Amino acid sequence: xxxxxxxxxxxxxxxxxxxxxxxxxxxxxxxxxxxxxxxxxxxxxxxxxxxxxxxxxxxxxxxxxxxxxxxxxxxxxxxxxx
Amino acid sequence: xxxxxxxxxxxxxxxxxxxxxxxxxxxxxxxxxxxxxxxxxxxxxxxxxxxxxxxxxxxxxxxxxxxxxxxxxxxxxxxxxxxxxxxxxxxxxxxxxxxxxxxxxxxxxxxxxxxxxxxxxxxxxxxxxxxxxxxxxxxxxxxxxxxxxxxxxxxxxxxxxxxxxxxxxxxxxxxxxxxxxxxxxxxxxxxxxxxxxxxxxxxxxxxxxxxxxxxxxxxxxxxxxxxxxxxxxxxxxxxxxxxxxxxxxxxxxxxxxxxxxxxxxxxxxxxxxxxxxxxxxxxxxxxxxxxxxxxxxxxxxxxxxxxxxxxxxxxxxxxxxxxxxxxxxxxxxxxxxxxxxxxxxxxxxxxxxxxxxxxxxxxxxxxxxxxxxxxxxxxxxxxxxxxxxxxxxxxxxxxxxxxxxxxxxxxxxxxxxxxxxxxxxxxxxxxxxxxxxxxxxxxxxxxxxxxxxxxxxxxxxxxxxxxxxxxxxxxxxxxxxxxxxxxxxxxxxxxxxxxxxxxxxxxxxxxxxxxxxxxxxxxxxxxxxx
Numbered sequence: 001x002x003x004x005x006x007x008x009x010x011x012x013x014x015x016x017x018x019x020x021x022x023x024x025x026x027x028x029x030x031x032x033x034x035x036x037x038x039x040x041x042x043x044x045x046x047x048x049x050x051x052x053x054x055x056x057x058x059x060x061x062x063x064x065x066x067x068x069x070x071x072x073x074x075x076x077x078x079x080x081x082x
Numbered sequence: 083x084x085x086x087x088x089x090x091x092x093x094x095x096x097x098x099x100x101x102x103x104x105x106x107x108x109x110x111x112x113x114x115x116x117x118x119x120x121x122x123x124x125x126x127x128x129x130x131x132x133x134x135x136x137x138x139x140x141x142x143x144x145x146x147x148x149x150x151x152x153x154x155x156x157x158x159x160x161x162x163x164x165x166x167x168x169x170x171x172x173x174x175x176x177x178x179x180x181x182x183x184x185x186x187x188x189x190x191x192x193x194x195x196x197x198x199x200x201x202x203x204x205x206x207x208x209x210x211x212x213x214x215x216x217x218x219x220x221x222x223x224x225x226x227x228x229x230x231x232x233x234x235x236x237x238x239x240x241x242x243x244x245x246x247x248x249x250x251x252x253x254x255x256x257x258x259x260x261x262x263x264x265x266x267x268x269x270x271x272x273x274x275x276x277x278x279x280x281x282x283x284x285x286x287x288x289x290x291x292x293x294x295x296x297x298x299x300x301x302x303x304x305x306x307x308x309x310x311x312x313x314x315x316x317x318x319x320x321x322x323x324x325x326x327x328x329x330x331x332x333x334x335x336x337x338x339x340x341x342x343x344x345x346x347x348x349x350x351x352x353x354x355x356x357x358x359x360x361x362x363x364x365x366x367x368x369x370x371x372x373x374x375x376x377x378x379x380x381x382x383x384x385x386x387x388x389x390x391x392x393x394x395x396x397x398x399x400x401x402x403x404x405x406x407x408x409x410x411x412x413x414x415x416x417x418x419x420x421x422x423x424x425x426x427x428x429x430x431x432x433x434x435x436x437x438x439x440x441x442x443x444x445x446x447x448x449x450x451x452x453x454x455x456x457x458x459x460x461x462x463x464x465x466x467x468x469x470x471x472x473x474x475x476x477x478x479x480x481x482x483x484x485x486x487x488x489x490x491x492x493x494x495x496x497x498x499x500x501x502x503x504x505x506x507x508x509x510x511x512x513x514x515x516x517x518x519x520x521x522x523x524x525x526x527x528x529x530x531x532x533x534x535x536x537x538x539x540x541x542x543x544x545x546x547x548x549x550x551x552x553x554x555x556x557x558x559x560x561x562x563x564x565x566x567x568x569x570x571x572x573x574x575x576x577x578x579x580x581x582x583x584x585x586x587x588x589x590x591x592x593x594x595x596x597x598x599x600x601x602x603x604x605x606x607x608x609x610x611x612x
Contacts, residue, residue: 032320059353061351064328067325
């Protein structure tokens with residue numbers, strides 16, 4: 001498993017936990033359109049969960065663009081240097 | 083041709099520019115000619131189902147071409163469209179079907195199940211018409227695209243109707259616990275739509291956002307002024323846009339947006355103001371919430387060529403009664419005016435039945451060409467809100483007591499002050515706190531309930547609701563939350579429910595102390611965020 005794969009797996013775990021989904025049931029590329037619970041309130045909860053899991057703070061200007069797993073992973077790679 | 087009926091504002095453009103784009107749903111476009119033909123077919127079918135003057139047709143779809151064809155088709159059948167929201171729980175759908183007794187319920191795949199459940203629970207004989215690709219085979223509905231396709235493309239003969247017939251009914255929150263259906267006549271809506279070209283001077287062919295749900299009447303402007311200007315209607319219908327409205331404006335190249343100030347606050351807070359890709363938004367119409375002066379300054383500093391309008395009105399006055407273009411050199415240290423009443427609308431500012439002097443606060447009491455005749459099948463609420471003119475009781479025309487407190491400045495402009503009762507706006511929707519409190523009181527074990535609203539910014543444009551509940555429910559708020567979610571639209575479900583062990587805070591005369599409650603609500607929300 002690469003570092004990127006590991007990060008993706010961690011993000012998937014946070015998404016699954018936030019939206020109370022079985023990680024195995026998530027689509028390959030979960031996003032706001034494919035996860036029913038990922039609405040504006042769910043998005044706030046997800047950002048909070050990501051902040052806690054990765055011990056970072058996400059600026060509001062960044063958070064509104066984190067609308068898919070890949071966008072979150074890319075953002076975290078930039079932040080965490082992985 | 084004088085435009086008398088709501089559909090006239092579409093049909094004139096359909097005749098003049100049949101090949102122009104009327105709807106652009108993420109690249110799936112529909113021309114005026116194609117939308118006209120589809121609406122004509124629906125009009126014939128709905129008329130066969132019994133639609134006609136003052137007959138109701140419920141439109142229960144997402145924001146898309148099906149919705150637009152259903153609205154226009156209903157009008158072409160001579161009937162009155164009534165929007166149902168996907169946010170409505172089954173109890174509310176059932177209630178609305180019962181009081182409306184519509185001639186048809188237009189649905190699509192995503193709403194079919196909820197519509198059937200509500201209709202079957204009621205045991206009513208209301209035909210379900212399923213539109214869209216899933217409508218080809220019926221798929222459990224009574225009628226589908228096959229029946230629509232059999233109809234003629236030609237415009238149905240104008241029904242024997244008058245401008246005093248219903249164009250639409252929109253339901254709003256009611257303080258007694260049941261929603262109120264505001265009846266809007268063709269002449270009410272035609273009066274407003276006829277004023278729009280002069281009020282806004284929007285360029286022909288502009289791209290208008292269809293931003294609000296159809297159950298929120300700014301959408302009437304979105305649809306019909308767009309089409310009157312030969313513009314393209316761009317539905318705001320993706321979840322990513324709700325989280326980031328800036329994406330919608332950029333990707334869909336929106337020129338006209340009628341929305342609530344909190345949307346602009348979200349753009350400002352996320353650092354998007356100044357993005358040149360948002361500069362195409364040339365007309366920004368804001369309503370439904372207090373307009374923070376700092377937002378105006380931030381927007382104009384970023385986009386000095388755009389125009390911002392502060393809009394104020396009630397559903398009972400056919401969308402808006404005031405419109406004020408804010409100059410780009412607006413001083414944010416001064417309050418934001420609502421402007422003057424629109425032509426044809428008269429406003430009295432009253433303290434009880436006494437007119438107030440310039441500078442004093444009074445309740446806005448409205449009459450004139452845009453005033454609704456009242457609430458559907460609700461004589462009690464109609465008689466309470468639509469009353470004889472207190473200054474000239476002998477006049478036959480009723481006036482509407484808005485419950486909004488305004489002040490007229492020395493400049494002759496009106497300024498919004500607040501509400502005279504417990505009604506407020508949440509995410510742009512009108513909410514009566516009493517309706518939520520009544521819903522809570524219906525639950526076994528609840529002895530007392532009170533709801534307070536807190537604006538996190540203090541600006542009144544981002545209200546959050548907190549419910550305080552006393553009773554024998556074991557302090558378990560999840561059940562209360564589920565109970566409310568089953569009965570109320572999602573925007574009316576409080577962010578927090580707080581069990582109260584002893585009593586509500588009360589004033590010396592025994593009434594609930596709303597100010598104290600509001601302080602407690604602010605503390606509760608702060609605790610939740612901490």
